[in-house]
């Protein structure tokens with residue numbers, strides 16, 4: 001249970017810059033940011049490896065990842081300028097950590113989505 005890189009961050013076994021936390025979700029800065037703001041939001045409970053593994057019972061938790069990102073964006077003052085949320089699923093999307101997570105990217109114009 002939770003034996004992934006992000007599980008170790010959730011358990012504070014390895015360091016991360018934690019910027020958001022509630023009962024179900026942890027948000028921390030990406031170690032290799034792709035934008036001025038790049039935060040990862042992960043569920044703190046049972047590991048869902050990829051979006052494709054999620055069940056209907058986990059729909060609320062997945063939605064809460066979105067709302068956590070939106071709350072953080074409002075709190076940090078960049079919601080009005082805008083931001084992007086991304087969830088990579090498996091190889092073709094470049095997923096590297098198999099513990100479902102939502103990327104929040106912000107802080108500058110992000111360009112057209114989908115450029116390889």
Ligand code: AMP
Pocket residue numbers: 005016028029030031032033040087088094095096097098
């Ligand atoms: P993905 O490619 O969608 O699986 O995203 C994994 C993300 O985790 C990448 O953007 C990595 O830069 C990030 N990452 C890897 N190791 C760490 C770490 N120790 N702390 C914070 N972010 C990390």
